[in-house]
């Protein structure tokens with residue numbers, strides 16, 4: 001039995017749909033069954049928050065391979081992850097397909113990337129089999145980096161990122177869930193072109209007909225410009241270091257993982273804008 005945690009989410013929902021299309025039986029493990037997708041061959045089980053180890057252990061009972069997306073950002077996310085990994089180990093799950101982040105390291109610039117490093121370490125120590133998907137930044141988010149005024153603002157310098165679409169990550173995840181040969185592997189999951197944010201602005205301008213420009217901020221300016229959101233400091237630091245990690249070159253990595261594991265080329269930013277016009281609806285005025 002394949003388990004899909006976070007099936008109400010962007011990746012989990014895509015994976016559940018793809019598994020159902022292939023006629024695979026699955027268990028969707030969600031916090032809120034009312035928002036769970038409905039698919040033939042899919043049972044829906046209410047787990048709980050990842051931090052509720054006992055509820056998660058019950059929900060994982062009988063699962064052989066589990067898609068485990070990282071939890072929403074939280075100051076104590078590593079401990080939330082340790083709890084859910086321990087629950088999977090206690091339930092006898094054979095392998096976790098965990099969504100990590102490109103360049104995950106204890107000292108990476110992107111502060112949320114550090115959580116992924118410590119989570120990977122805990123999964124390795126747990127003895128549960130694993131496949132780590134170290135995803136680049138989502139390509140789907142690039143249009144949303146742009147304000148309604150047509151400005152991408154941040155301290156990314158002229159660094160590059162090979163952002164990857166969630167559809168492509170989902171295809172890699174499905175292949176990893178279905179084939180045990182992916183056991184023990186760590187994949188850097190990226191798009192096929194690494195672009196600067198100035199180049200992203202040019203692509204957005206070309207495909208939306210709306211002038212988009214990139215405006216470089218200092219780190220202090222970036223913190224200040226995000227303060228009105230009311231988000232706590234740790235979260236603002238996570239957002240700002242998304243950009244500084246690009247400046248530092250941490251995301252300037254292009255791999256052939258999508259082609260090799262999913263069997264097709266990943267889509268580009270131009271292709272995504274063409275296929276998903278809703279992603280830039282806010283730029284139409």
Ligand SMILES: NC(=O)c1ccc[n+]([C@@H]2O[C@H](COP(=O)([O-])OP(=O)(O)OC[C@H]3O[C@@H](n4cnc5c(N)ncnc54)[C@H](OP(=O)(O)O)[C@@H]3O)[C@@H](O)[C@H]2O)c1
Nearest residue numbers: 006007008009010011031049050069070071072136137138
């Ligand atoms: N690579 C990137 O650029 C990037 C960008 C953003 C996020 N991420 C990470 O990748 C993960 C998966 O991406 P996604 O697109 O599927 O995100 P998403 O659309 O936000 O969905 C996250 C899913 O995980 C569930 N979830 C989150 N925290 C949980 C918790 N503490 N306990 C139980 N369930 C929890 C959510 O449940 P509910 O529906 O009940 O909330 C939802 O089903 C995200 O959760 C985030 O950690 C990566």
